[in-house]
Amino acid sequence: xxxxxxxxxQSKCTGCRGCQLACKQWNQLPAKQTTNRGxxxxxxxxxxxxxxxxxxxxxxxxxxxxxxxxxxxACMHCTDAACVTVCPSGCLHYTKYGTVALDQKKCIGxxxxxxxxxxxxxRYNPETDTVFKxxxxxxxxDNNMEPACVKACPTGxxxxxxxxEMIARAHARAKELGGDAxxxxxxxxxxxHMIYVLTEKPAALERLPEHPTVPASVIAWKKWLKPLSxxxxxxxxxxxxxxxxxxxxxxxxxxETDVTAAKGGK
Amino acid sequence: xxxGLIKATSAYERVVHWGLAISCIILFISGLGMMFHSxxxxxxxxxxxxxxxxxxxxxxxxxxVFLVLSILMWWREAGIFSLPEDWQWMICAGGxxxxxxxxxxxxxxxxxxxxxxxxxxxxxLLMVGTGIVMWFPYRFDLPVEFVRWMYPLHALGFFVIFxxxxxxxxxxxxxxxxxxxxxxxxWVTRAWLKKQHPKWLREEEEKGTLIVSGTHENHFSxxxxxxxxxxx
Numbered sequence: 223x224x225x226x227x228x229x230x231x232q233s234k235c236t237g238c239r240g241c242q243l244a245c246k247q248w249n250q251l252p253a254k255q256t257t258n259r260g261x262x263x264x265x266x267x268x269x270x271x272x273x274x275x276x277x278x279x280x281x282x283x284x285x286x287x288x289x290x291x292x293x294x295x296a297c298m299h300c301t302d303a304a305c306v307t308v309c310p311s312g313c314l315h316y317t318k319y320g321t322v323a324l325d326q327k328k329c330i331g332x333x334x335x336x337x338x339x340x341x342x343x344x345r346y347n348p349e350t351d352t353v354f355k356x357x358x359x360x361x362x363x364d365n366n367m368e369p370a371c372v373k374a375c376p377t378g379x380x381x382x383x384x385x386x387e388m389i390a391r392a393h394a395r396a397k398e399l400g401g402d403a404x405x406x407x408x409x410x411x412x413x414x415h416m417i418y419v420l421t422e423k424p425a426a427l428e429r430l431p432e433h434p435t436v437p438a439s440v441i442a443w444k445k446w447l448k449p450l451s452x453x454x455x456x457x458x459x460x461x462x463x464x465x466x467x468x469x470x471x472x473x474x475x476x477x478e479t480d481v482t483a484a485k486g487g488k
Numbered sequence: 489x490x491x492g493l494i495k496a497t498s499a500y501e502r503v504v505h506w507g508l509a510i511s512c513i514i515l516f517i518s519g520l521g522m523m524f525h526s527x528x529x530x531x532x533x534x535x536x537x538x539x540x541x542x543x544x545x546x547x548x549x550x551x552x553v554f555l556v557l558s559i560l561m562w563w564r565e566a567g568i569f570s571l572p573e574d575w576q577w578m579i580c581a582g583g584x585x586x587x588x589x590x591x592x593x594x595x596x597x598x599x600x601x602x603x604x605x606x607x608x609x610x611x612x613l614l615m616v617g618t619g620i621v622m623w624f625p626y627r628f629d630l631p632v633e634f635v636r637w638m639y640p641l642h643a644l645g646f647f648v649i650f651x652x653x654x655x656x657x658x659x660x661x662x663x664x665x666x667x668x669x670x671x672x673x674x675w676v677t678r679a680w681l682k683k684q685h686p687k688w689l690r691e692e693e694e695k696g697t698l699i700v701s702g703t704h705e706n707h708f709s710x711x712x713x714x715x716x717x718x719x720x
Contacts, residue, residue, distance in 0.1 A: 308639070310522040311537045330538040332522070333625050337635040346626075351538070437633075443640035448523065451647040458651045462658040465585065471663050472584050474683040 225320035226363060227388035228372060230294045231419045233399055234379035237262070237276055237292040244374030245274050245296075248359060268295060270347035273356040274371060279428050291422055294371075294380070295429065297322060297343045297356040301412030304436045305335035305344060307444050313353075320385065321358040321415050329353055340411065340434040358415065388417060395419045410434050491702030493675035494689070504561055505671055507554035508608075511547050512653065515615075518544035519646060548619050555612045558605075566597040566605035574599040584659055596688040600659070607652045611645040618642040675701060 246253060251271040256264055263278035274296035281289045299321045306314045306322060313328035314335055331351035335344045344355045359369035367373070368382040381388065389408050396403045402423050407414035411434055424432050497505075521530030521540045531537035559567075569575075576592045577599045583591035584600065597605070618638040621628070625635045660667050666680035681689040692698040 310525075311528065312525055328537070330522075330536075330541045332541055332622075334622075334639065337625055337632050337639075342632070437636050439633075439636040439640050443643050447640055447643040447647065451643060451650070452524075454647050455650050455654070458654040462654060462663065466658070466662060469586055471665055472683070474666050474677065474679040 225385040226358075226382065226415065227320075227385045228299075228358065228369060228416045229381040229383075229388045229392055229419070230416065231379045231381075231392075231395055232291065232293060233395075233403070233419065233421045234377045235276070235292045235294070236377055236379075237278060237290070238376065239276050240374040240376060241294065241371035241380060242272075242274060242276055244370040245356070246272070248362070248370035249273060268343060268345055268355075270345045270350075270354040272345075273297070273354060277428060281422060281426060291427070293418075293420075293427055293430065294416075296371075296416065297358070298341050298407060298411075298434075299356075299358055299415030300340075300436075301414070302436055303411070304338040304340060304440045307436070307440055308334040308338045310334065317358075317360060317364075319358070319363055319415075321360065321363070323357040323360045324353070324355065326352060326354075338437060338440050340431055340437065342429075385413075385415070392417050392419050406430075411436060489675075489701045492678060493701040494678055494681055495674055495699035495701075496670040496676045496681070497674045499674065501561065502671055502674060504554055504557045508551065508558050511551040511554060512649070514547045515544060515551055516646075516650065516653075518547065523643070523646075545619075545623055548616065548623075551612070552616045555609070555616065559609050562597075562605055563609070565595075566602045567609065569599060569602060574602070584664065593687045594685055595691065596685060598685070604652045604656050607648055611648045614641060615645045615649070618645065 245251070251273065253265070254269075254271070256266065259266060261278055263276065265272050265275060268275055274294060277293040277295050279291050279293070281291050283289050301320060303314070303316070303322045306316060309315075310332060311328045311330050313325050313330070314322060315325065317323045329352040331346065331353065333346050333353065335353060336342075336346060344353045346353050359367075359371075362369055363382075372380040372382040381391070389405070392405045392408070396405050396419050399419070399421060401421075403419065403421050404424070406418040406420050406424055408417055420427070424430055517530060518540045520527045521537065522528075522544065528537060531540040534540055534543060573592045573594075577594060580586075580588040580591050582588070582594065582598050582600060618641045621630065621635060621638045622642060625638075660671065664684065666677055667684070670676050678689070689698070
């Protein structure tokens, strides 16, 4: 099965949020009332019941003007996903499409994925004691349909297809756009399965890490300490046993007032 | 009760010891079930991994309470090294690990036990601290970089505590026969004390505070603000 990629072209996005609505509709995530914060962006951030959100950002241009830029914020579906590495229950897992899905029944609400994610995507719902995020509409893509957000996009800003083809398309589009346009996603964390064509430099965009990596703490914890603790525990157990059968215990000197003690029992 | 046995620990000491030990073992098992996918099955008997998480979290509170009681109870006797004799003991591991002719005499706690106490006290506090952050990572408005490092530190604490725990288990039972009763009945033999803690035996005898079975009838004492009523 070939890996799939969702391509988001910032230059074609009009911020209509049809994708956001389609996501809520397909995944049955009713919205909650929010308050006006002086931005068209709504809700203000990803939530347990909002797995993708269009970020609205007012960007100052060099000539003193203001540019309105949009960015689809959702799970990036890393190839080397820190959330999958830390998940203790196997709830978060890679699918055959290279995307990262959740088995909601397995989530134990440990919240380990939340701090591990370099894009701060997973959201915890205290009511269900579980974590939620975009699963790239696994129920759809596994039935040869594109994700709901892609289906709903009226401008062609969202596309879905085979990984190689999408990446090639992204680079061609960035080249075509020229200027500050670039491809974001294929060169870190093993390559993401959501790829951006950005019209702005990544550093200029809010809440977007310029160089996302699997956190060093996750590597220290899962790649080094985990095997080390197993080896260490095995070594002391084996060492104690070997000591017992070779050197033997340290015995009290025999004392005629108490012989049972030397035999080691209560 | 056999005559001539010597009282090595009070009931309070034993209760605190076992409170800490049992909570620690529950934490080992439940933590292991979450640390390795291959140990996920440890959650099955309690109805799933989520329950294992809850057991781990709440047992952590019990552990924290006994840890504080342990530190308050033992830091004077087991938390301070007396040099150079403790160092000399360390070099030969007190004769526990390989035959040593005349290891330095030790008091109530030998330097190995002191090291174990310090490791559990310090790593235990680390486990409680990191554990609270892991339980409530977003309650305290902590930077994500800080929260992230709690997990490897928690794993490091497990590594250290488990290694010491198992050596302690071995040397408290089959590796040093006669030791275990000190933490069950509290009564040990004179021969064992003479071999393992001769200085303590001598000092207690000199002070006349040694409690020997068959020599006292009803004993009533006050220690550390805890009323111990011991009848035998």
